[in-house]
Amino acid sequence: MERIKAKIRGGTKEDIVRGILICCVVLFLVLFLVFPLCTLFMKAFQNKDGAFVGLDQFMKYFQSKSMVYSISHTFFIAIVSTIISVTMAFFFSYALSRKNVPWKGFFRYIGMIPIFAPTMLLGIALIYLFGNKGILTGLGLQIPLYGKVGIIIAESIYCFPVATTILMVAFSAADNRLYEAADTMGTSAIRKMFTITIPNVKYGLISAIFVAFTYSFTDFGAPSVVGGNYNVLATDVYKQVVGQQNFNMGAVVGIILLFPAVLSFAVDRITSQKQSAAISAKSVPYQIKPHRTSDTAATLFCLLVTVAMMLFFAVALFASVIKLWPYNLTFTLSNYDLSKVSSGNGFTAFKNSILISLISAFLGTCITFIGAYVIEKNQKFKTGRRAAYLLSITPLAIPGTVVGLSFIMFFNAPYFQIPFLDGYMLQNPFHGIYGTIWIIVLANMIHFYSVPFSTATTALKGLDKEFETVSESLAVPFYKTLGRVTLPLCMPAICEMWVYFFVNSLVTVSAVVFLFSPAAPIASVVIVSMEGAGQTAPAAAMCMLLLFINLIVRLLYENLKKYRGRK
Template identity: 85%
Template sequence: MNRIKEKIQHCTKEDIVRFLAIYAVAVFLILFLVCPLCTLFIKAFQDKNGAFVGLMQFAKYFSSRSMVYAISNTFFVAIASTLISVTLAFFFSYALSRKNVPFKGFFRYVGMIPIFAPTMLLGIALIYLFGNKGILTALGLAIPLYGKVGIIIAESIYCFPVATTILMVAFSAADNRLYEAAETMGTSALRKMLTITIPNVKYGLVSALFVAFTYSFTDFGAPSVVGGNYNVLATDVYKQVVGQQNFNMGAVVGIILLFPAVLSFVVDRITSKKQSAAISAKAVPYQIKPHRSSDFAATVFCFIISLAMLLFFAVALFASVIKLWPYNLTFTLSNYDLSNAAAGNGAAAFRNSILISVISAFLGTILTFVGAYMIEKSKKFVISRKITYFLSITPLAIPGTVVGLSFIMFFNAPIFQIPFTEYALVNPFHGIYGTIWIIVLANMVHFYSVPFSTATTALKRIDKEFETVSESLAVPFYKTLRRVTLPMCFPAICEMWVYFFVNSLVTVSAVVFLYSPASPIAPVMIVSMQGAGQTAPAAAMCMLLLFINLAMRLVYEGLRKHQQKKAKIKNQGGQG
């Protein structure tokens, strides 16, 4: 007690503010991450009446042949799409990092386009290319689109930019001394690839494999469009919860979806640490040397990948500006009249999606930056900081489908029954259910970890002497934060804002469980329109979301370049 009193007495007003800030972030994550997940776990071990039944729900699920097929189907398409996407991303990243390829910036940006579009757009493009009346089908390139083939193609495109981003970072950490030694010894290009390049990027490769697997394993958008009767877990859980209102069985499927994601998260954390430890401070940056034949092959490969990407989105754009494929190819912009789409709810859904994305971006950026700042720049409250840090990286292991499931079970319950007692607690958050705020909270939780990591990385680059000098001069930390830290972290803050906005605008896995007819949103409306045969209006809405995200990214790139140019001029002026 005496020690506690002494600690309280030694706490300054700034310490109290810091503690309250850390506490607020931790409470937010406990309330809207831990509590919904706990609700999900409890539901999986109960029956519809709320009675505890142990593993009976799991036994019932695995005793159903169709359910077991859904698991095996999900693993098959996830493994296939992961191998395809990571293999293509490996050679694409290698070409951009290690070869003299012209227009690298153009190829890199084209390869990133799928990030900015809903996954349903890939399915719609596939229908216009390989469907029964598809463009390539008419040319004799028919494939069994609806089912595993269509899902694998769509998921491979969806996972490609994610794997490319990871592998580009891995290829950037190379020691040129190893390659110089190999050339001196007359080592062949193939042997250098097998003995130097692949071992050097092995941790990034493993991380890319597991992340791509998780993305394809848990995605809902592509299977909902081109899955047909090929049942996978993401669509199965939707049928259980939305179609049959079987929340308990939905919780079982959610837990099954959670296991691969958690495994991927653990592997990614381990490989990231090992990769960081493997980078030597004495390493010499890789020097690209011209090699005509391999440079030409790399350029051709990048061109083919980029052409395929552009083809998919060009076809989707074409689908959105014609009246009726393939019978009436007249140009029209009527599909972009959202007031007539989805029984008149298209415009409202589009406005809601923009509003939700903006709110999620603002609140999410503030929350994640405050949390990262208090964890990185505070020296006290060690236990609170460690708990908050653990909670901050946890959402990276939670698929969007599981976030949506846990939210609907947590917010939909008017009361919470206390186990093994007759008492119950009133749910104070029940009123949020059915509003846009439940989707905002889901987006903030779902996409929390990546912006948090971005903020943490940016804060670690700032010299700790700023805080030390401020403390010695008795300058409040919030003044240092406002005058020094925020201006220096401005590019990272913009990156965080854009990440929240872009992902909140196109995500469907989580929000498909949370929207209501009173508050429609664009991604879910796209799924409904495509299912009702309104493919052209669905394509138009997808393209609008893509255009907005691309415009937002271009604005961010412009701000970043302006900031860099401004900093360069300032440095030159200081040196002069």
């Protein structure tokens, strides 16, 4: 920071503005990312009275058999869910990328639907399918739903679209020359799969594995609905913090949740760099060759996946428009009367969620794009830009549960003890935010910061640097170039960033479950409460409303993108 200030004092007015913007980005991330995480780490090494106890809290945690079981359960769920979801995503992506499959757009859009729905909806659909009075249970197909089986099914569906997105990108980077050479030598299809296709997508495959593992390892929504007595770390954190008000032990569990996510983040960064470096400028795009048998098999597989996906959401929709399953199947829309659910707070929660998502999307997009711009389109303040970049990609390694924990511990404290100065306290200037919607807005902005930042950085890297060079030679202020050239050219990326913030802010539950207050309820947390209270049909109705809103927003964005493309 001192180097930035020194360069600002000796620079032009534009350098001063750029330096101030970099300082603002760094300050924002330090205040709302670094400080809360530091508070979380400090809590893990203190007792309830605030005294330093070293590793005693960790020792106490690992001496509890139930806690250790939660760790083993979480790893088992994450590993099995990852294997299932990535395997399904691999063949689904392969079919859409390498085979003559009709209705590819339809199949891909249906496969992406779980991204737009709260994970609780998957658990609710499973209850109506495989619960004690489930549709498929009544047909003789019984499974032990409540426990590891139900969580694995829900997490596999939840991780499937994420893994598919990564693998679709990996399959798009194929070099057709390798396949032509293999065909010339008479290589079989299976041999080409293991010697060309899999090695070509191995970095994307590794990335998909670790991302899916992290998603299933840290998810709270599905285990809260179909977990039963099968404890996992995400629900343990909730019980420790919300149920027992044991913030110190909750901090310990949060740190344990953090380690796999950080490992996944590191592997993902390494594999992403290697994958981009493997694409040659001389590569020839892959040419799909007709093969009736394999094309038919690929089409049937895609059809099976999409039918199964549609079945889950069709059942959830059906559950939301009947009076009482399975005793009264009369059609009704009373479940969608949000003013009568959750003690009359349903409509308020729904309205708050829409408002929070809109604010998070607007502020998050603005701050993220400005941060990416001052880092990418600035040749000065090298140290400051490096610090800003490192802080900008860090949230990708922080699970939502850890974000929520760190925020509640940071914002809930009226004062902070100054280290090594007994009796001296520092007042927390952000304590007034606690219990309002603004703490949730900040949590959403930090939680989802990295992906929009990467989107903005990629878009800015694609612009010719000559724009800035010419504007400087003509003495045109950089902010005019930003407004007249950069923003219009980056508008598709900006819209994508806005949609990402909105969609995820509307359905997230892992972070906000710790931050909501009775005075400001939000939909995703109310859904968990309603389902736990036995109000499954109204909970399904609210889930469907969130899904419909996200789908409408996404469709509007897709149509806008097509319109701009034609224009």
